[in-house]
Amino acid sequence: MTNPSDIVWHEQTVDRAAREANLGQRGVVVWFTGLSGCGKSTVANELEHQLNQLGRATILLDGDNIRHGLCAPPSGLRDEHGEEFADRFGLGFGAIDREENIRRIGSVAALMASAGLITLTAFVSPYRKDRDRVRKIVESSGAVGDFLEVFVDTPLEICEARDPKGLYKKARAGEIKNFTGISDPYEAPKQPEIHLAGNAEATPRQQAAEVLAELTRRGIVSVSAPQGQ
Numbered sequence: 001m002t003n004p005s006d007i008v009w010h011e012q013t014v015d016r017a018a019r020e021a022n023l024g025q026r027g028v029v030v031w032f033t034g035l036s037g038c039g040k041s042t043v044a045n046e047l048e049h050q051l052n053q054l055g056r057a058t059i060l061l062d063g064d065n066i067r068h069g070l071c072a073p074p075s076g077l078r079d080e081h082g083e084e085f086a087d088r089f090g091l092g093f094g095a096i097d098r099e100e101n102i103r104r105i106g107s108v109a110a111l112m113a114s115a116g117l118i119t120l121t122a123f124v125s126p127y128r129k130d131r132d133r134v135r136k137i138v139e140s141s142g143a144v145g146d147f148l149e150v151f152v153d154t155p156l157e158i159c160e161a162r163d164p165k166g167l168y169k170k171a172r173a174g175e176i177k178n179f180t181g182i183s184d185p186y187e188a189p190k191q192p193e194i195h196l197a198g199n200a201e202a203t204p205r206q207q208a209a210e211v212l213a214e215l216t217r218r219g220i221v222s223v224s225a226p227q228g229q
């Protein structure tokens, strides 16, 4: 078994401040959470577009995409890596699988932020404890204020009516187990930095602008172009 003391942290010459200075911005994590179909991907996508227009360096990590690679299900690993590997490292939707999913994404997001990127993530991330752990990882590798939780608070009825992938229908029919909001819990954030209330009137563009306004208010984004441009 590996002894943790055999693994020693290596200090690097180029630090976060140097990377951020080159980009002319501060690295942060903007963490979208909410039910499937609430609009996380759409709003995060639109926000990345708006940030991109402002010349900011960004990255968007999206649940559906990340589950095609870093957090693939067992079925996505079996052919290439075999049964034992797939069962050990493949992730589904049980509570422990979600915990590991969010732990991996959280570590990646913290790395992206320390590269100076405005890091947007869109994961259901239904468990408060898992999200709070990511907050801790991000803040301990940077500073308090580097993690902003965005609660996309679209009511279940609206998400279910949208059902763009037909998953709610399958979940209601019992064809998908552990489906968030139907047969699995969603623990709403208690004090999210940004609360996008379940208002069927607000367009994704307006919701993204609401997040951008908060980033601006906090000094993470300024309306002028980044340094050096």
Ligand SMILES: Nc1ncnc2c1ncn2[C@@H]1O[C@H](COP(=O)(O)OS(=O)(=O)O)[C@@H](OP(=O)(O)O)[C@H]1O
Pocket (backbone or CB within 6 Å): 035, 036, 037, 040, 041, 063, 064, 067, 093, 097, 098, 099, 101, 102, 122, 123, 124, 125, 126, 165, 167, 176, 177, 178, 179, 180
């Ligand atoms: N059981 C169950 N519960 C919730 N969601 C499910 C499930 N099975 C598949 N899907 C699809 O997977 C997407 C959620 O993946 P995430 O990585 O964001 O989930 S989690 O954060 O680990 O809870 C989610 O994507 P979004 O609809 O974009 O949220 C669904 O399309």
Ligand SMILES: Nc1ncnc2c1ncn2[C@@H]1O[C@H](COP(=O)(O)OP(=O)(O)O)[C@@H](O)[C@H]1O
Pocket (backbone or CB within 6 Å): 034, 035, 036, 037, 038, 039, 040, 041, 042, 043, 122, 162, 164, 200, 202, 203, 204, 207
């Ligand atoms: N503010 C909104 N108003 C109306 N429809 C929306 C809004 N935000 C997202 N949608 C639609 O809802 C569906 C689910 O959005 P999506 O971003 O895929 O959600 P999630 O990533 O949370 O699963 C999509 O068809 C999208 O076009």
